[in-house]
Amino acid sequence: DAKTTQPTSMDCAEGRAANLPCNHSTISGNEYVYWYRQIHSQGPQYIIHGLKNNETNEMASLIITEDRKSSTLILPHATLRDTAVYYCIVGPSGGSNYKLTFGKGTLLTVNP
Amino acid sequence: GAGVSQSPSNKVTEKGKDVELRCDPISGHTALYWYRQSLGQGLEFLIYFQGNSAPDKSGLPSDRFSAERTGGSVSTLTIQRTQQEDSAVYLCASSPPPYNEQFFGPGTRLTVL
Numbered sequence: 562d563a564k565t566t567q568p569t570s571m572d573c574a575e576g577r578a579a580n581l582p583c584n585h586s587t588i589s590g591n592e593y594v595y596w597y598r599q600i601h602s603q604g605p606q607y608i609i610h611g612l613k614n615n616e617t618n619e620m621a622s623l624i625i626t627e628d629r630k631s632s633t634l635i636l637p638h639a640t641l642r643d644t645a646v647y648y649c650i651v652g653p654s655g656g657s658n659y660k661l662t663f664g665k666g667t668l669l670t671v672n673p
Numbered sequence: 674g675a676g677v678s679q680s681p682s683n684k685v686t687e688k689g690k691d692v693e694l695r696c697d698p699i700s701g702h703t704a705l706y707w708y709r710q711s712l713g714q715g716l717e718f719l720i721y722f723q724g725n726s727a728p729d730k731s732g733l734p735s736d737r738f739s740a741e742r743t744g745g746s747v748s749t750l751t752i753q754r755t756q757q758e759d760s761a762v763y764l765c766a767s768s769p770p771p772y773n774e775q776f777f778g779p780g781t782r783l784t785v786l
């Protein structure tokens with residue numbers, strides 16, 4: 562069973578905010594939401610993770626709904642270099658989260 | 674600083690040959706992971722090391738696959754008697770405590786003819 566559901570693809574204009582949704586309706590109380598991305602021909606790159614509070618770092622913001630059944634990754638000012646497949650993953654934190662389960666992800670295309 | 678490095682970047686081999694893939698994790702990262710990504714597919718977990726021990730080998734697809742890690746650093750993934758279905762990009766990642774973030778290398782593209 563898929564633990565997360567993401568749109569297959571999205572487009573965004575350069576300089577605009579990219580909002581990538583993820584549904585994780587079966588998330589359990591001790592599971593975190595993780596986001597990674599994979600630029601073509603490169604290894605995946607960690608972006609951000611959170612439990613229930615909204616999180617922000619230098620790359621992105623993560624908004625998690627109060628019921629934790631969905632979340633949104635926000636890239637505030639998308640650039641062409643942000644074109645990549647974005648993966649939303651749920652799992653335990655810390656040392657228990659060693660087996661990342663990547664789904665199909667969302668292909669974000671940033672257009673000039 | 675230096676990231677995770679993998680070698681070779683590309684490997685072409687003939688069916689039935691053995692191959693060794695190397696991963697140099699980031700210094701100080703005690704956890705190390707191997708994944709593979711077949712063409713058009715998602716990432717598939719293979720094995721996880723904590724130090725030199727491998728608590729979870731459940732992702733290894735067959736007994737032709739093995740991996741070791743020495744000195745809590747470099748890891749080698751060995752595939753014996755390679756088959757065409759082994760063709761994929763093999764990715765290595767490492768992680769420091771508290772292990773919430775995995776740092777991936779660029780991968781080794783393996784092609785079995």
